[in-house]
Each structure stands twice: as structure tokens, then as C-alpha cells.
Amino acid sequence: MITVKNLTKSFGPRTLWRGLDLTVPAGRMLALVGASGSGKTTLLNCMGLLERPSGGQILYEDTDLTRLGPGGRRRFRRDRLGYLFQDYALIENATVHANLDVARRRGTRPDHTRILERVGLAGREREKVHHLSGGEQQRVALARLMVKQPSLVLADEPTGALDSDNGAMVVDVLRQMSRQGCTVVIATHDDDVRDACDAAFDVHRQREV
Numbered sequence: 001m002i003t004v005k006n007l008t009k010s011f012g013p014r015t016l017w018r019g020l021d022l023t024v025p026a027g028r029m030l031a032l033v034g035a036s037g038s039g040k041t042t043l044l045n046c047m048g049l050l051e052r053p054s055g056g057q058i059l060y061e062d063t064d065l066t067r068l069g070p071g072g073r074r075r076f077r078r079d080r081l082g083y084l085f086q087d088y089a090l091i092e093n094a095t096v097h098a099n100l101d102v103a104r105r106r107g108t109r110p111d112h113t114r115i116l117e118r119v120g121l122a123g124r125e126r127e128k129v130h131h132l133s134g135g136e137q138q139r140v141a142l143a144r145l146m147v148k149q150p151s152l153v154l155a156d157e158p159t160g161a162l163d164s165d166n167g168a169m170v171v172d173v174l175r176q177m178s179r180q181g182c183t184v185v186i187a188t189h190d191d192d193v194r195d196a197c198d199a200a201f202d203v204h205r206q207r208e209v
């Protein structure tokens with residue numbers, strides 16, 4: 001479960017939100033919606049320790065993420081978090097296989113063949129990521145999440161570069177992860193994605209819609 005309490009974020013004189021409260025229980029999928037520029041990505045970045053809020057708390061279970069030191073932040077990212085962001089953060093120069101292997105937890109042997117089949121990339125293990133299209137790279141990022149099995153997934157427009165079939169597949173995979181207990185937060189402008197979530201939170205109005 002992730003709980004955002006009384007969160008404020010300003011860039012210089014401009015305040016995006018003040019006193020924002022939000023809870024996403026484990027096993028639930030929440031859509032972050034709202035006009036362009038309302039701060040959906042910034043809120044994901046705060047939850048994902050990529051940006052510091054100006055005030056307030058972000059609790060993951062009993063840990064206040066805003067108070068973690070460098071070691072705690074590193075461990076949280078490594079052990080708990082899964083990002084599905086627009087720039088994918090893949091290792092461009094490496095193969096699909098290598099990109100999946102870096103996400104593997106010690107002591108686990110995920111079935112890459114089955115996972116790549118699931119995301120529509122069967123047989124592409126040996127290809128270099130920089131040879132893949134934007135939508136294919138987005139699906140490698142999804143496959144990497146399936147390998148990592150994080151307990152908190154933060155996704156920013158995860159269907160942005162995809163056709164509708166692949167978009168639906170991404171939502172199915174995220175739903176499957178949430179059924180296994182993962183907390184999933186998705187910033188989206190896509191009504192199909194929003195409808196597939198358990199709830200939607202408008203970042204501009206600061207309430208569920």
C-alpha cells in the first residue's frame with residue numbers, strides 16, 4: 001500500500017498541488033488522470049524517488065519514503081519498485097535477454113521465453129534493444145517488470161507508443177501483477193486504461209473521479 005499525505009510540490013514560485021492525499025492499497029490499480037501539466041508525471045516521480053516533494057509524506061507500508069537516506073532509497077528502488085516510464089530506461093546497447101537478466105532477483109530463474117511470448121516478442125531475445133521500435137522497447141520494459149516482480153509499479157503513459165491490441169495486453173499484464181498483490185499506479189490520458197483501473201484520481205482536482 002502506498003499513502004500520500006498532505007503532499008505539496010512547487011517548482012520555483014509555481015505550486016502544482018498543495019495538501020494532496022491519496023491511498024492505493026496493495027492489489028489495486030489506480031489511474032492518475034487530469035489535464036496536461038497537472039502534475040501526473042511529477043507525482044509518479046515523487047512516489048518513485050526520482051523527485052523530492054516540497055512538503056508532506058509518502059508512506060510505503062510503514063516506511064516514509066521522503067525520509068529515506070541514500071542506502072534506503074537504493075534498496076527501495078532495487079527491491080520494491082518497478083518503473084514503466086516513457087524513456088523505458090533500457091540498456092540500449094544490450095540485447096533483449098541482457099535487459100531482462102539485469103532485473104532478475106537473486107535465486108530466481110524467470111522463464112524469458114514465456115514472458116517474451118506474453119508481450120508479443122517471442123524469439124527476439126538476441127536482438128539489440130536499439131534495433132527495436134518504440135512500441136517494442138515499451139514491451140521489453142514491460143517484460144522486464146514481469147522478470148523483476150516488484151511490489152509497486154509506477155507506469156507513465158504505458159500504452160503511449162502502442163496499437164490498441166498491444167495497449168490492451170499491457171493493461172492485462174499490469175492487472176495480473178495487481179492480482180498477485182502488487183500496487184499499480186498509472187498516469188494516463190487513455191480512457192481504456194482508465195476504465196480498466198479500479199479507480200481514477202484527478203491530480204488537478206485532487207480527488208477521485
Ligand SMILES: Nc1ncnc2c1ncn2[C@@H]1O[C@H](COP(=O)(O)OP(=O)(O)OP(=O)(O)O)[C@@H](O)[C@H]1O
Pocket residue numbers: 011016034035036037038039040041042043187
Ligand atoms: N523540473 C522541473 N522544473 C520546472 N517545472 C517542471 C519540472 N518538471 C515538471 N515541471 C512542470 O510541472 C508541470 C507538471 O508537469 P508533469 O509532467 O508532471 O505534468 P503531466 O500532468 O504529467 O502532463 P502530461 O499529461 O502533459 O504528461 C508542468 O507545467 C511542467 O512544466
